[in-house]
Amino acid sequence: MIPQGPKLGNHPSRFRLEGTPVITVMLGSMATALPxxxxxxxxxxxxxxxxxxxxxxxxxxxxxxxxxPLGLFDDVMSGQPLGSAMFLWTITLIGIDSTERQLYWRDYWQDWLIAAAAIIFCLSGGLLFARLTGGGGTMMLIAPQILWSVLLYPFVARQCAWLDRWRIMA
Structure with missing residues (x-):
């Protein structure tokens, strides 16, 4: 038999549409548990x-x-103080919402700049939360992590775009 593509009128399941992004973020948070x-x-x-x-x-x-909820899951998986990712990720998404209201359109470079600012904010805030709860470290300690994260963002965004195409296919 010849495999056929999606048929007209078929729709992807609700779990596939709504669950794929949440599951991928949770899997990404679980990557910190790798040895x-x-x-x-x-x-x-x-x-x-x-x-x-x-x-x-x-x-x-x-x-x-x-x-x-996604920040709570990340806090549990990463070992950061509870509430740090919850707070920082929420502030980041609110900041992105307010930035989008001021922009009529965005392109690739603006997305990368917004993501870079959000990465720097969240990792610096995570360091501050760790210091407040008795941890230590300097900004120079997390500088390589910030650099790798900013440079890796376009690759991760490309993978999300691929997953998004799969997610909405019937």
Missing amino acids: VVVSSPVMPPFGLLLLLSWRLLRPELWQAWIAL
Whole structure:
């Protein structure tokens, strides 16, 4: 038999439409549980990168409140103080919402600049939360993580675009 593509009138399931972005962000947050041994934080926060990619790719997909449960899951998986990602991710999504109201259109470079600012804000805020709860470190300690995260964002956004095409196919 010859495999056929999607038929007219078929729609993807609701779980596929709404669950794919949430599951990918959760899988990205679980990447911090991989057994990678390093002396300083260099692994990008994939949960944050996926959250930003989905939000900038599909602004209508999520409200700002989605950052609360996803941030809680990230806090639990990463070992950060509870509430840090919840707070920082929510503030980031609110900031992106307010920025989008002022822009009539966005292009690739503006998305990358918005994501870079959000990455710097969230990682610096995470360092501040860690310091407040007894952790240590300087900004120079997380500079490689910030650099890797900003440089990796276009690749993650491209993967989200590929997943989005799969997500909406019937």
